[in-house]
Amino acid sequence: MARILIVDDSPTETHRFTQMLEKQGHQVLKAANGADGVALAAQEKPDAVLMDVVMPTMNGFQATRRLSNDPATKDIPVIIVTTKDQETDKVWGTRQGAKAYLVKPVEEDDLARVLDSVLKG
Numbered sequence: 001m002a003r004i005l006i007v008d009d010s011p012t013e014t015h016r017f018t019q020m021l022e023k024q025g026h027q028v029l030k031a032a033n034g035a036d037g038v039a040l041a042a043q044e045k046p047d048a049v050l051m052d053v054v055m056p057t058m059n060g061f062q063a064t065r066r067l068s069n070d071p072a073t074k075d076i077p078v079i080i081v082t083t084k085d086q087e088t089d090k091v092w093g094t095r096q097g098a099k100a101y102l103v104k105p106v107e108e109d110d111l112a113r114v115l116d117s118v119l120k121g
Helices: 011-023 034-044 060-069 087-095 108-120
Strands: 003-007 027-031 048-051 078-082 100-103
Touching: 003 011, 003 034, 011 027, 011 108, 027 034, 034 048, 034 060, 048 060, 048 108, 060 078, 060 087, 078 087, 078 108, 087 100, 100 108
Parallel strands: 003 027, 003 048, 048 078, 078 100
Antiparallel strands: none
């Protein structure tokens, strides 16, 4: 299916998303912070990115903005997946270039539906 980059500093969340995605037939790439995620996305060109927000080095909003402003990565859809559930966070995430916004904990069906939607464009 698709190659999905998970950018999350929580090993527990990364493991959980990896299990969900692999069960759906996707290949998973992983980065533990925004800076590593941006670098890996530029190198590997995944089909989509699941981006946490609260991370060390570079937060998910900054990383999403960097990906969406770079000609080499601007076409990779970013789905923000975070515990930040305020409407202002959702608006800000969209303004940074995110194609979708999910609030943790994320149900497998919701993740599959949103991922399918962004992959289809």
